[in-house]
Amino acid sequence: MNVRGKLFGAMTILVLFVTVGYFGATQGYLKNRFEDYFKEKTTGLFEIYYKEHKNSWEGIEEIKISDKLEQKNLDRRKIALLSPDGNILFFRGSGDPQSLIQQGKRNTIMVNGTTVGTIYVDRWESSEDYLLKNYILDSMLTQGLRVPALTGIMALLLGLWLTKKLTQPLKRLIPAIQKIAVGELHTRIPVTTMDEFGKVTEALNHMSQQLFHAEEVRKNLTADVAHELRTPLSIIQCYMEMIQEGGRDIPPETLLPMQDEVIRLSKLVDDLHQLTLAEAGKLKLDRSSTDLIPLLDRIIDMLKPEAEERHIDIIRSYPAQKLNVFVDPNRITQVFYNLLVNAMRYTSSGGRISIQITDISHDESRFASISITDTGVGIAAEQLPFLFDRFYRVEESRSRHTGGMGLGLAIAKEFVEAHQGFISVQSEIGRGTQFIVYLPCA
Ligand code: ATP
């Protein structure tokens, strides 16, 4: 059974239940009220008699309690009055008073807190009252049924409309979900309501958009990797063919370009592995309180020979006090190494690279901000949004020539974010570039 059928079924049961319950309750309640009322009325009659006759039952046999109908002997009720010691003081009706006493309804008559007698009846109401009671209850049943029946029909019609309204958005979602399931990831469903269905639709749209994006990234990655592999592999192939054709001893320097390409390939595989781990959130971090100054100095020492050779000034501006960050020193070394290698690579001879450390507060947390500013070629503003994408290079041919794969910044960003830090860039063509890394303080 579909959702609509189930909802409608539940509503029908509810309406029936309420109608039947309402009838049962009102009929039962009214019957009880009538019973109580006539019981009091009959008992009251005897009480008044007793009081009016100076607290005695004298002459009770003469009491007239019959109405007009009963005088015509129509369905007479039986009444017996017994004194507190069990003598029959009054009996009216046909048959044996003993059977009435055993089987009839009874009520004690109390005057000033003392029991002065007990009455037994086969029914509390007189014939006239009996007809009136039945008339009211019957008309309640037949006439009064119309209202709940009408309300019931209205409720069911409303239910029919409501269940249709409730299940309609679901019906629209099903074909869209089926489309997404078979790979049509550009499927979007219009959001027409602001209720829970609207939210589900929005979530579904977001999910398919994410899937679409992930699929695009996967396709691009495969294409990029294939592209990056092609060049070094064809270079290696070329050299091997040359060597084979030469047919003579191979001098070791002939193998150097091949070795370069193999190193590039290994680096590519390594970088991709790190990046994939970081993107999947599976990067293992061995975090500890780390002093940034010696960490940066070690990298600068590595780059110093090249900097001196190309007359590039490396200027450091460190805070007077030690500033420790809570990071994995190996991963963060990799981040600054990538940034400083870039700065060196894209700064021409005679240029300058400045490294500055300061501490800042952000969202009630303390961060160390490490800026790396160069006076290099700079990056055009329209390139900046893509700078941290994998395999993104500003000038592909230039970078390829200088050895860049376009993975360094993507890795830097992923590693920094894995430490709950962030990274930003500012640049101006011809003037230089500034990267700022923010890392949480220890
Ligand atoms: P890899 O780092 O993988 O060896 P890469 O250096 O080319 O290769 P990224 O470090 O990701 O790749 O940098 C992406 C691109 O951004 C570079 O190709 C370069 O064009 C540009 N770029 C990065 N840093 C700078 C900089 N300091 N000055 C100018 N351009 C830069």
Ligand code: MG
């Ligand atoms: Mg780089």
